[in-house]
Amino acid sequence: MVTIDQLKFDEKGLIPAVVVDFETKKVLTLAYMNEESLKISMEKGLTCFWSRSRQELWLKGDTSGNYQHIYSITADCDRDALVVTVMKDGPACHLGTDSCFNDLVYLNPENAGFTLEGLMELIEGRRTEKKEGSYTTYLFEKGLDKILKKVGEESTEVIIAAKAEDKAETIYEISDLVYHVLVLMIQMGISLDDIRAELASRHVIDHKVKQEKMTK
Helix, strand or coil: CCCHHHCCCCCCCCEEEEEEECCCCCEEEEEEECHHHHHHHHHHCECEEEECCCCEEEECCCCCCCCEEEEEEEECCCCCCEEEEEEECCCCCCCCCCCCCCCCCCCCCCCCCCCHHHHHHHHHHHHHCCCCCCHHHHHHHHCHHHHHHHHHHHHHHHHHHHHCCCHHHHHHHHHHHHHHHHHHHHHHCCCHHHHHHHHHHHHHHHHHHHHHHHHC
């Protein structure tokens, strides 16, 4: 276990802290701590930083309510940088986004793989910039009732395939269902982070229930 006095703060008494989401492993923000803010973070179990612009301590969430509950703090091999893993109550960025890191600078096309985030962007693009002949654009043009109808139909197809114990067909139908659910999410302004946050809250509740059962 590394102690605070073993860490290497810079000439201004600061050390960079990379904040990472415990659930998604996504980088949320890069901030700075001094010895005092690090001690407060460890005492409260909440991230506390040193604001270089305001020259004062900054307990994340004090004004916004978007607290970051610390799971762990790890130093790098040189002990001059920290990774702070947290479970967050809300957006990490002051702009209201889940993470401060949203603006893509470069993506190697050879390594670009499929992601749900990428599919969501494509679906959103079909809604904002309608493309003739696009099935996704067609769904948005028809509106919520049509989208809900398709979600219902695909749910039924999943049930039929699963009841037949046809794994390949079930995978195919689940994929159709997921796609239409994503379309519904875009239509209603629901993000993947909204779903992650809801599932994470249920994980915490489930963990608490298990603990209560163990203590009885």
